[in-house]
Amino acid sequence: MNSVAVIPVRFASTRFPGKPLAFLMGKPLVEHVYRRAQACKAVSRVIVATDDKRIFAAVQEFGGECMMTSLKHRTGSDRVGEVAGSIDADVIVNVQGDEPMIQPEVIGAVLEAMNTETPPAIVTAASPLSGPEEYNDPDVVKVVVDARGKALYFSRSSVPYRWTGGDAGLKHIGIYAYQKDALLDFVSLPMGRLERLEGLEQLRAIENGIGIEVVRVEGFAGIGIDSPDDLRKAERIMMEMAKVTGNTGVPGRGQA
Template sequence: MGEEAVLVIPARWASSRFPGKPLALVAGKPLLQWVWEAAVGCRRVREVVVATDDHRILEAARGFGARVEMTRSDHRSGTDRMAEVAGRLPADRYVNLQGDEPAIDPGEIDRLIAEMGSAPIATFRRKLTPEEAENPNVTKVVCDRRGYALYFSRAAIPFVRSGGRGAPRWAHVGIYAFQAEALRRFVGFPPGELEQAERLEQLRALENGMPVITVPTAMRSFGVDVPEDIGRIERLLQKN
């Protein structure tokens, strides 16, 4: 299998739009359990860990068999929470999988790990649909010819001027793999100006000269943001 990878699922109770979201029931099981069950299907991952600062999530996750690491409550992001876990669990690579993404394909995460090569950070891109182009909730990415990200944005990029030649348009799927040293460096940087303007954490890497390879995928991201999303996710899981 080569280098060892640990997959971390950050899960927090506090959410302005959906408090207690990780334990919300989806087709009779906690949302977090759906994510964990998919993640343990990854063949290139040595261990799957739930990282939380809440004892309710701790008890529930242990109840369905997950390994849980308690973390500080003052982390700004899931990446910071993952970095704390990485300090206790040495590995070559770490994968950050959000705890509200129950429809992920473990085979695609294996492919992300395999195809990141020596890149410090790897993530996914998929084809952007026309109706998504102007949607600020869909993050876009433009890449160089090798697939390395040039920029991430909520805006419709690249802009095609009248008479200009069309270019491939990509949406970003927010699952990340980090080399261990890259993770340590990343969380040591302060939030950058572009990151704060766009509210996109991945721009911190580009602002500090850290290359981010993007791997093409057909997998879509179906996160749960508000309680009303539960029915949509249940229908999706039933279909799959």
């Protein structure tokens, strides 16, 4: 199974302009994501997809592979779809560009779920909510799954209605593995009503009857960067890791 990781990034973030090039522990955010995807042994190639020449230049500077894409894409998955249409791959992994601490093991777990005789169209990941603060935070996307581990719904709202801890709530992790054909079909669909309301591109699949399998992962799965405060939080976490393990978790060339 030839699996390629594509990292969609844009400079013009509404809440945090220039986010991919913001420095975290001495490296641009996009490099952290790139190195962690690169550290997953199941991934044969890593590509950054962007519409900004500054990001393109930064990726080249640290030795990564980058492709320029259209300025017109509505979502990260649409940007990933453009790259997918031009490369040889069986599976495309969309690794969110604002997840600098994504664990290579999480990427591997999502790809492992694809490695079956009848692979699902889309696989994503989730972990247990840490507590009421995450449950009530609209920046933390919640996912509700059925008894087979298929996604029923994703929301920024507090779902299910009453959080009781444990298995009651799951936090979505920003990663998707697509069968290549399924991704190309997905990006050809119009943006749906729920997708617009929630601001969540994965709801386009749900609205069109495309199943999403959810892999549950335990432990620390990473932290999404939506603001400068999140960046500072990530740096604090890395420094705490250094106190415990002697390793900040800053990826180097070919390791994470």
